[in-house]
Amino acid sequence: DFLAALDEVHPAFGVNDEELQQCVHNEIIKFSSNIERILSDGQLYIDQVRKSSRTPLVSVLLHGPPGCGKTALAATMAMSSEFPFIKLISPESMVGYSESAKMNAINKVFSDSYKSPLSVIVVDNLERLLDWVPIGPRFSNSVLQTLLVLLKKRPPKDRRLLIFATTNERSVLEQMNMSDCFNSEIYVPNIVELSCVDFVLKELTLFNDDERNRALSSLQQDGFNLNIGIKKLLMIIEMSRQDVDKVDKFVSTIMGL
Amino acid sequence: DFLAALDEVHPAFGVNDEELQQCVHNEIIKFSSNIERILSDGQLYIDQVRKSSRTPLVSVLLHGPPGCGKTALAATMAMSSEFPFIKLISPESMVGYSESAKMNAINKVFSDSYKSPLSVIVVDNLERLLDWVPIGPRFSNSVLQTLLVLLKKRPPKDRRLLIFATTNERSVLEQMNMSDCFNSEIYVPNIVELSCVDFVLKELTLFNDDERNRALSSLQQDGFNLNIGIKKLLMIIEMSRQDVDKVDKFVSTIMGL
Amino acid sequence: DFLAALDEVHPAFGVNDEELQQCVHNEIIKFSSNIERILSDGQLYIDQVRKSSRTPLVSVLLHGPPGCGKTALAATMAMSSEFPFIKLISPESMVGYSESAKMNAINKVFSDSYKSPLSVIVVDNLERLLDWVPIGPRFSNSVLQTLLVLLKKRPPKDRRLLIFATTNERSVLEQMNMSDCFNSEIYVPNIVELSCVDFVLKELTLFNDDERNRALSSLQQDGFNLNIGIKKLLMIIEMSRQDVDKVDKFVSTIMGL
Amino acid sequence: DFLAALDEVHPAFGVNDEELQQCVHNEIIKFSSNIERILSDGQLYIDQVRKSSRTPLVSVLLHGPPGCGKTALAATMAMSSEFPFIKLISPESMVGYSESAKMNAINKVFSDSYKSPLSVIVVDNLERLLDWVPIGPRFSNSVLQTLLVLLKKRPPKDRRLLIFATTNERSVLEQMNMSDCFNSEIYVPNIVELSCVDFVLKELTLFNDDERNRALSSLQQDGFNLNIGIKKLLMIIEMSRQDVDKVDKFVSTIMGL
Amino acid sequence: DFLAALDEVHPAFGVNDEELQQCVHNEIIKFSSNIERILSDGQLYIDQVRKSSRTPLVSVLLHGPPGCGKTALAATMAMSSEFPFIKLISPESMVGYSESAKMNAINKVFSDSYKSPLSVIVVDNLERLLDWVPIGPRFSNSVLQTLLVLLKKRPPKDRRLLIFATTNERSVLEQMNMSDCFNSEIYVPNIVELSCVDFVLKELTLFNDDERNRALSSLQQDGFNLNIGIKKLLMIIEMSRQDVDKVDKFVSTIMGL
Amino acid sequence: DFLAALDEVHPAFGVNDEELQQCVHNEIIKFSSNIERILSDGQLYIDQVRKSSRTPLVSVLLHGPPGCGKTALAATMAMSSEFPFIKLISPESMVGYSESAKMNAINKVFSDSYKSPLSVIVVDNLERLLDWVPIGPRFSNSVLQTLLVLLKKRPPKDRRLLIFATTNERSVLEQMNMSDCFNSEIYVPNIVELSCVDFVLKELTLFNDDERNRALSSLQQDGFNLNIGIKKLLMIIEMSRQDVDKVDKFVSTIMGL
C-alpha cells in the first residue's frame, strides 16, 4: 500500500535542488503578513496530498503582477514539502525547444512523478511555456492542450501529486479555460505599503538609519501611489548602491516608475 | 448470424477495465434521482443495441458543466453493458500525440470494435480530444473530421456499436455540426439542492451529525445559490478535512466559489 | 466506336456492390410520391448518358437536410443504371487520410472510370470529403480544387460518365462556386406529412393498428409542425420498440425534437 | 536571325492537337457576329507576333461568364496560328499536383516555348490553376506569383510568344494585379438574343421547324430575360432530346434557370 | 588600400551584361527632360560611391506606375557605372524558387558583391520578389526580412556598393518599413504630354508626317487626359502597325485605355 | 569565488572587436550633452554588474528613431566595459537563417556568455531579429519567446551579464510584453538643434567657415523644424560633397526631408 510504496522510493527520483534554489536567488524576506499567510496555505495543500487518499491530485495557481515573487514563493513551498520527488518545469530550461520537444519534456516530468508515491511539480511561468504573445494573439496550442490534460490527470493508484504553477497572465489562462484546471488559487500582491519597503531596506542595508528615514519620508508624498514588485525593488536598491547620491537615486527611480 | 458471432467472441477483444474504473475513482454516490434516471436511460440504449438489428449504431452524448460527473457516469454505464468489447478513448492516453497519431489511435479503437458483435466505446472529453481553445478559436480539424465520420459510420454487417461521449462544451460541438452526429443526449446537472450535499456529506463522513447540521444551516442563507459539481464538492470536503475548523473551512469555501 | 468499346468492358472494372448496398441499409420505402419522382428523374439522366454523344458528362447534386435519405437514394439510382463501372467515393472509406491521400483516392476513382465506356460515380457527403467546419470556416482547399476540376472534366473520347453527389450544405457549396459544377440538382425533402409517417410505421410494424392510430392522432396537434428525416424516424421507431409504453415514447420523442 | 531560326524548328516541339481539340468538343457554331469578331481579333494578335520584332510577347485575356465558350474559342484561335509550338496549360492535367509541381509544370511549358521562334500558349481557367475559392479567400500564391512573372517575361532574343488565357473571374484577377499582365482583353458574352438560340437549334436539329417555332415563341415572353452560355444551352438541348415532350422540357428548363 | 584593391579585381566577378541589356529591349528614347534628369542623378550616386569613403553603401529606389520605364532606366544607369561588379536580382530568374532558395540567391549576389571594391546591384521589381499580392495581403516575410537587412548592411572594409531597386508599389514598401532602407528615391513618371508621344512616334516611324499630325490632333481633345507608360505606348504602336487604318487604331486604342 | 573565476578567464572567450567596431563606422561625434549623458549612464550599469552580487543580470534597452545612433552607442559602451566576453547579436550575421537557426545562434551567444564571470551582449535591432513587419502584423514568435526568456534568465552562480539591446520600435516591443524584460531604458534622440549640425559639419569639414554659416542661416527659417538622425546627416554631407553647389545641395536636401 501507500506507506510501503513510500518506503521504497529510490533516491534516484532526484530532487533538483540547485535549480529550485536558483529560483530564490535572494532569499524570502518576510516583509509583510501576506508572505506568511501564503506560506502557511502552501503547507495545508502539502498536508492534504500527504494525508487524503480521495484527492490524489491537488493543483494550485500562484498569480500576480510581474516580479511580485511568485517563482521564489512556489519554489520555497515545493522544497518545504520534502516529498521524494520535487521538480521544476520552467521555460528557461527549454529555450530553443520545438513545440513537440516541449510537450515531451513536460510530459516526462509528469510521468516521472507518477513513479513516486508523493511528488510536487512547480510549473513556472505558464504564459511563457505557452509561447504566449498578445499580438494575434499567438500561443502554442499543443503545449496548452498538453497542460490542460496533465494538470487534471489523476496519478495512478497509490500515487499522489501536488502542483504549484505560476503566471502573470491569469486572465489569459481564464480565456484558455485553464483556470478550471486548478483546485485553488493564491494571489501574490505587489508591495503597496512603505512599511514593507522599510523592512526590505533594513534587510539589505543600503542605507544607514538617517538615510533610510529621509528616503521613506520623501516617498510619503501626496498623490504618489506605491506599487512595486519585490524583484524590481531589489534591482533599484542595487542600482542606487552604485550612485554617489544613493538616497536621491533610490527615491527618484521609484517615483519615476 | 448475429448470435453465432457473439458466441465466437475472443476474450482477446479485451475490456480495459482498469482504465475505465480509474474514471470512477470515488464510486457513484446516488445523491439524487437524476443519477438513477441517467443510469436507467443508459440501460435502454444498451438494450436497443443488443436487440434491434435496424439500428446497429447508437450514439449518446453526455453533457454538463465541468466536474458534474459525466466521465464517471459514462464509464459506469459502459461497464454495466458487459459487452465483449468496451474501450475508452480519452485525451489522457494521448498526451503529446501528433494530430495524425490521434486520428490513428481513435480510428483503431473503432476498427477494433467492428470485430466484436457487440461493442461500447466511451469517447471522453470531446473538446480536449479536439484540442479546442476558445481563443482563435482553434482546434484540430483533422481529429474533428475523423470523429464526425466515425460517430456516424455504420458498423459492418452483424456488428453493433454503442457510443457514450462526454463534453463540457455542447454549444461548441453544435457550432461544429457535431451534435447532429448523436442519436440522443443526456444532460448531467450540477448539484443545486442542499439535500444532495447532505447525502454526500453523510457518505463521506467528514462531519458528525452536529457539525453537518451546522454546516448545512449556514449554507441555507438568503441570496446564496448553491451550484457545484460533485467533483469539486469532493475536493472541498477533503481540503476541509485538513483544517482545524472543518465546518468553517467547508462553508466558507463553498460560499466563496 | 462506342458500342464496340462497351462490349469489351472487363468485369474487372468492378462494381462495388457491397459498399453501395451498405448505403441503403434499410431499403427504400416509397412513403411519398417525391421518392418516385426522384427515382424516375435519375432514370432520365442515366438514359441521357447512355444515348447522347454530345454530353459525355452529366453530373447531378442531391441535396437536403441531414438524414433525409440522400445517400440511400443516390446509391439506389447508381445501382439501377447497371453501367459496367459503378463506384462510391465516401468519407467513411477515407478516415485518417491526409489531404493528398484523399486527392489521390478521389482522382483514382475518376481515372478508373475513364476506362469504362459507361460509368457512374457516387460522391457521397461532399462537405465531409471537404473537411468542412463552419467555425473559421475551414475546409480542405486541395480536395475542393480536385473536385472542382474532376466534376467538370470531360471523359476522353468514347467514354461517358454520370455523377451523383450528395450534400447537406448546398449553400456552402454555392459559396465555393461548386454548384456551377453540376448540370442538375435534385432536392430531397424531409417528411412533413403524417401520411408518410403512417406509411413508414406500417412498413416497420412497430405498432398494431390501434396503437398506430393513437400515435398519429396524438401527432395531429395544433401548433406542431412535423419535420423529420427518414433516418431519424427509423431510429425513433427502434428506440420506442424497447420501451414499455411504445406509443408514448414514440409520440413524445417526435414532439420533443 | 529570326527567319533562319524558324526554319530549324523541330517537329519535336510538338503541338498537342488532341488535347486542344478536346477543348472544342462540339465545334464552334457561329451563332452571332460576336464570334466572328473575336476570331478575327485573335488573327490580328497572331499577325503582330509573327511580324513585329519590337513586341516579342503578346498576351490576351478571354473573360466572360461560366460556359460562354472561352476555352473553345482560345483553343480554336491557338490552333489557327499554325505556330510550330502550341501548348495548353490546364487545371485538368494537374489534378492532385502539389503547388510546387504545378509551378514546375507551368514553368516547363514556358521554358519549352522559348525554344521555338514562334509559340502560342493557352492558359486555361486561371482561377482554377490558382486554386481560387472565394471563402477566405484562398488561393495558391506561389502559382499566382509564377504566372505574374511568366505572363510578363520577355522570351529570349529571336523568340516570340503569344498567350491566350481564360477566366470566369476577371475581377478577382484584377484584385490580384494580374490584369496588368495582359496586353489586351477579349470579352466573351453569354447568349441574350433568341436569334442565336434559333441558330444553334437549327444546327443541332433537336426540333423540326414547327417545334422550333413553338419553342422560340414560348421564350418570347414579357419579363423573361434570356441569358445563357452556349455550353449550358447544348446540355439542355441534349437533356430535352431524352424527354417525351422535347419542346416543353426545353422551354421549361431554360425559363427555370 | 581601396585603389590597390580596385586594381586586383578579377574579371571573374562578371558583369552579366546580356541579362541587363535584355532589360532595355527597345533602347532608351529621350522623349522628355525627365529622362535626362534621372540619368544624371544616377551619375551623381555613382560618383559618390566611387569617391566618398564615409558612405560605402548608397541605395536608390526607382518607383512609378507600371510600364513607366523603371527597369530599363535602372539597368541603363547600372551599366553606365562600369563598376567591376554589376548584377541583376530579378523575379524572372527565380520562377519556381522556394522562399529559402530565393533568400539564398539574393544573399549570394550581395555576398559576391562584397568581394569587389566597387559594385552595383539592380534589385528589380521588389513587390514581385516579395511575392506580394494585395488580397490578404500576402507576401514572403522571409524574403522581405532578407532584403530589409541586406539593403542596409554596410559592405566590409574597403568595399563599396551601389543599389538601384525598382517598384510599382511604393506605398506597400512604406507599410513594410522598407522605404526607410533607401538613401534616395527617384520618381519615374508616365507620359502625360503629347510632345513626348510625338517624339516617340517619330523615333519609331509608325506614321508619315501627315499621319502623325492627324493622330496627335485627334488626341488633343477636351476632356481627354493623356497618361500612359512608355512600355504600353510601344505596344500600341506595334499593334497599330498591323492594322489597315493605323491612325484610327492608334488613336482609338490610346483613348480607350 | 567570483574574483578567482575572473582570473581564470580564457582569452578564447573572444571579444569580437572587428564586428563591434564595424558598428561605429564613423566614430562617435559628441555633438551634444545627450551623448555624454548616455555614455556615462552606460558606465553606471557596467559598474553595477561588476560590483553587485545581488543583481547578476542587468539589461538595458536603447530606443529612438531610425538612424539616431543607437547601434554605434551600444557597441561603444559594450567595448568600453573591457569585460572578458563581449559579443554582438545582430540580424546582419543571420541573413537567410531559418527561425530555428536564429534561435540556436542567439541561444549560443548567451550560453557562451555564462562561461565568463563578466559578460556583455549587444542585441542589435530587435525588430529585425524578430522578423517584424507591421502588415499583419507578422513576426517570429519563436525568436520572440527565446528572447523573452533569455533577457530575464539569471546567469548561473558567480556569473554576471550585462545586456544592451537596440530598437526603433519600442511600442511594438511593449505590445509583445518585451519591455517588461528590461531593467532600464535609454532614449536616443534625433538632432533637433542647429548647434549640433554645426558641430558635425565642423568635424567633417564639408564646408569652409563661410559656407557653413551660409548653410546654417538658411536652415534657421521660420516654420522649418529640424529633426534628423546622425546617420542621415552624415549621408547628406557626403552626397553634397559630390555636388558643384555643395551649400545648396546640403540645405535643399535637409529641408526636403
Ligand SMILES: Nc1ncnc2c1ncn2[C@@H]1O[C@H](COP(=O)(O)OP(=O)(O)OP(=O)(O)O)[C@@H](O)[C@H]1O
Ligand atoms: N517575500 C518574498 N517573496 C518572494 N520573493 C522574495 C521575497 N523576498 C525576497 N524575494 C526575492 O525577490 C525575487 C522575486 O523574484 P521572482 O522571480 O520570484 O518573482 P516573480 O513574480 O516570479 O517574477 P516574474 O514575474 O518575472 O516571473 C527573488 O530574487 C527572491 O529571492
Ligand SMILES: Nc1ncnc2c1ncn2[C@@H]1O[C@H](COP(=O)(O)OP(=O)(O)OP(=O)(O)O)[C@@H](O)[C@H]1O
Ligand atoms: N453520482 C455521481 N455521479 C458522478 N460522479 C460521482 C457521483 N458520485 C461520486 N462521483 C465521483 O465524482 C467524480 C466525478 O468526476 P468526473 O471526472 O466524472 O466528472 P466530469 O464531469 O467528467 O469532470 P470534467 O468536467 O472535469 O471532465 C468522480 O470521482 C466520481 O467517482
Ligand SMILES: Nc1ncnc2c1ncn2[C@@H]1O[C@H](COP(=O)(O)OP(=O)(O)OP(=O)(O)O)[C@@H](O)[C@H]1O
Ligand atoms: N424513401 C427513402 N429514401 C431514402 N432512404 C430511405 C427511404 N426509405 C427508407 N430509407 C432508409 O433511410 C435511411 C436514410 O439514410 P441516408 O443515410 O440515406 O440519409 P442521408 O440523407 O444520406 O443522411 P446524412 O444526412 O446523415 O448523410 C437509410 O437507412 C435508408 O435505407
Ligand SMILES: Nc1ncnc2c1ncn2[C@@H]1O[C@H](COP(=O)(O)OP(=O)(O)OP(=O)(O)O)[C@@H](O)[C@H]1O
Ligand atoms: N461559338 C462558340 N463559341 C464557343 N463554344 C462553342 C461555340 N459554339 C459551340 N461551342 C461549344 O460550346 C462549348 C463551350 O464550352 P467551353 O468549355 O469552351 O466554355 P467555357 O466558357 O470555357 O466554360 P467554363 O466557364 O466552364 O470554362 C464547347 O463544347 C464548344 O465546342
Ligand SMILES: Nc1ncnc2c1ncn2[C@@H]1O[C@H](COP(=O)(O)OP(=O)(O)OP(=O)(O)O)[C@@H](O)[C@H]1O
Ligand atoms: N526613356 C525611356 N525610359 C525607359 N524605358 C524606355 C525609354 N524609352 C524606351 N524605353 C523602352 O520602354 C520599355 C520600358 O519598359 P520597362 O520594363 O523598363 O518598364 P517598367 O516600368 O520596368 O515596367 P514594369 O512596371 O512592368 O516593371 C523598355 O522596352 C525600354 O527599352
Ligand SMILES: Nc1ncnc2c1ncn2[C@@H]1O[C@H](COP(=O)(O)OP(=O)(O)OP(=O)(O)O)[C@@H](O)[C@H]1O
Ligand atoms: N554621437 C553619435 N552617436 C551615434 N552615432 C554617431 C555619433 N556620431 C557619429 N555617429 C555615427 O553615426 C552613425 C550612426 O548609425 P547607427 O547605425 O548607430 O544608427 P542606428 O540608430 O543604429 O540606426 P538604425 O535605426 O538604422 O539601426 C554611425 O556611423 C556612427 O559612427
Ligand SMILES: [Mg+2]
Ligand atoms: Mg517568475
Ligand SMILES: [Mg+2]
Ligand atoms: Mg470528465
Ligand SMILES: [Mg+2]
Ligand atoms: Mg448521407
Ligand SMILES: [Mg+2]
Ligand atoms: Mg473553360
Ligand SMILES: [Mg+2]
Ligand atoms: Mg520593371
Ligand SMILES: [Mg+2]
Ligand atoms: Mg542600428
